Amino acid sequence: MAKNYGWCTEMVRYYLGIDGGGTKTDAVLFSSEGGIVQRVIGAGTNPNSIHDEQVTERFQDIFLKLMSHNRPDSVTGCFAGLAGSDHPAITRKLARCIRQACPVPIDHLQVGNDAMNALWSGTEGGPGLVVIAGTGSIAYGMQRNGKDFRIGGWGYLFGDEGSGYDIGREAIRCTLMSYDGRKPKTQLTAALENYFKVDAIADIVPIIYRCSKNVIAGLAPHVETAALRGDQLAHEVMSHAARSLILLIRSGMRRFNEDIEVVLTGGVWESSIIREMVSTAIQRAFIFPKHPPVYGSIAKCCMEWEKAKSRLILENVKKQIRRE
Numbered sequence: 001m002a003k004n005y006g007w008c009t010e011m012v013r014y015y016l017g018i019d020g021g022g023t024k025t026d027a028v029l030f031s032s033e034g035g036i037v038q039r040v041i042g043a044g045t046n047p048n049s050i051h052d053e054q055v056t057e058r059f060q061d062i063f064l065k066l067m068s069h070n071r072p073d074s075v076t077g078c079f080a081g082l083a084g085s086d087h088p089a090i091t092r093k094l095a096r097c098i099r100q101a102c103p104v105p106i107d108h109l110q111v112g113n114d115a116m117n118a119l120w121s122g123t124e125g126g127p128g129l130v131v132i133a134g135t136g137s138i139a140y141g142m143q144r145n146g147k148d149f150r151i152g153g154w155g156y157l158f159g160d161e162g163s164g165y166d167i168g169r170e171a172i173r174c175t176l177m178s179y180d181g182r183k184p185k186t187q188l189t190a191a192l193e194n195y196f197k198v199d200a201i202a203d204i205v206p207i208i209y210r211c212s213k214n215v216i217a218g219l220a221p222h223v224e225t226a227a228l229r230g231d232q233l234a235h236e237v238m239s240h241a242a243r244s245l246i247l248l249i250r251s252g253m254r255r256f257n258e259d260i261e262v263v264l265t266g267g268v269w270e271s272s273i274i275r276e277m278v279s280t281a282i283q284r285a286f287i288f289p290k291h292p293p294v295y296g297s298i299a300k301c302c303m304e305w306e307k308a309k310s311r312l313i314l315e316n317v318k319k320q321i322r323r324e
């Protein structure tokens with residue numbers, strides 16, 4: 001497809017930016033003119049959660065919706081940041097799924113993990129460190145020479161310190177100890193009874209052993225509320241999470257031999273207690289992304305294949321994209 005400017009004709013190039021996780025996949029089709037053609041949020045595409053055929057089918061559904069009104073002849077470049085793509089064999093498999101699912105040819109395709117998108121949503125495709133604290137937690141860094149690393153992210157049983165799940169689990173543990181008389185009385189008792197809709201705190205036990213990690217992580221805002229109201233145990237839980245995140249940030253920063261940008265993203269960073277404690281312990285500027293992680297994938301496409309126009313394209317995209 002071409003856009004005519006009178007005496008010359010400039011080819012319009014199309015790109016795909018993808019951010020895929022276990023629960024949803026955010027995909028954007030955009031052009032070298034800086035316009036978002038279409039954005040679709042579809043089902044999760046984590047290969048650790050579903051079979052390869054399902055991954056392909058879900059990408060097919062997303063691509064058909066993306067190109068339902070404007071189908072380009074080809075896609076110049078695609079960067080897909082996908083959860084579960086840390087191993088090279090899985091990365092190659094996901095690349096095959098994407099090519100098979102896309103109804104038009106993709107000239108250049110790169111697949112990486114979703115932490116890359118989180119980083120680049122703050123650095124706009126540049127190097128740096130991102131600490132993600134949502135349901136789980138992980139630090140991911142990329143150096144100027146392209147070498148990358150991860151710290152943490154070992155899952156809810158043996159890791160995810162400072163995450164929403166970590167906060168929720170510790171709140172439950174402390175509340176049950178308070179019920180036993182091993183810790184002081186706490187506002188968390190009423191908060192948890194209300195959250196789990198039970199009459200007595202002991203009744204949460206069969207519920208918490210059956211519910212999902214997201215349900216446990218959903219306790220974090222309630223723990224913060226109790227802490228801000230002066231509850232000692234709640235404040236201890238939030239402080240413990242903050243110290244874990246401080247350690248994660250410092251561990252990541254030590255991997256660099258230069259001053260770098262540090263991006264903090266995920267729902268836990270909405271906590272005023274945690275942000276204040278981290279900012280006091282590590283006195284430097286942090287980046288809190290204003291745009292969704294898929295913006296990082298768009299930024300990568302621009303830096304990789306539209307260097308001359310990347311700034312213009314990204315400024316236009318910023319005006320159109322928003323968090324969902």
